[in-house]
Amino acid sequence: MELTISPYQAYRNNMEFFYSFTTKTEGELNQPIQKGKWSIKEIIGHIYFWDLFLLEDMVPEMKDSGVLPNFPEHDEYNNKAIHSIKSFSSTNDLLEEFVITRKKLISNMEKLNQEVKFTIGNNKRNFTPQTFLGMFVEHDIHHMEQIKNMAD
Template sequence: MYTKQEKLEAYAEWITFAQSLMDLPEEKWTGPIAEGKWSPRDIVSHIMLWDKYFLENAVCPMAEHRPMTLKNQDFNEFNRDAAAYGLTQSKEALISQTVDARQQLLEVLQNIPEAEYAYKYEDTLSVDEYLLDFYEHDRHHMAQIKGYITATA
């Protein structure tokens, strides 16, 4: 994953994965992946809401060369709220929102010149760092869900 396009293609893999969950039976969609853990629905909601948060507060500001509006988040509270949000959505709606949020991020990221990817905005975050962190975050959750689906097959 070296060029801008390779980075964006890797980051886009979440879309295909999320769409594949449409075929997941409801009991697996809503069942915890392990005791005391989230369900696939909770994980999808979690990633979607983080995508929206970073789009609005980091990625768009970086693309537009304006100050980021990131604020210290209580991650546990944000994640609890994300899981609660997922409970209010149908599987179809949540997956659609997830795909839309990631596509919006990809569109904005595509429009940032590759030469700016390594630049640290406000000495805090670069596009490269953002993509690497969330690529790894996606892979972590995708592996959890895949393991759960395999174990419950």
């Protein structure tokens, strides 16, 4: 029998993966994972910025028959994220803020009625809090795999 974990637990586990980089040097964290790609610090900043968007803009609209705002244009939003991490004096400061934000996001989502169904923008697909978060678990995993494969 295969055991599965909730998207909330998966999101917590992913947070621990990213937090493990507190043991790395700034030099290691600022090194691009591949030529033309982001650094680990930039990846963490990118994920943090999306968590912040979910917490501030999406979760408040997660109610039955709710319509969440459309996602921002990805490239523009990602550029803002990369620019915003310059305000952190170190990657460890960024990681601390990331953990605080992610814990608050998970807590706020777990408090929601898990049966509510909502849509995003004009999309007709219904989401529940868990199916919605599942998209971002996959997003984390995509970037975690990039980091794990950086030596390949």
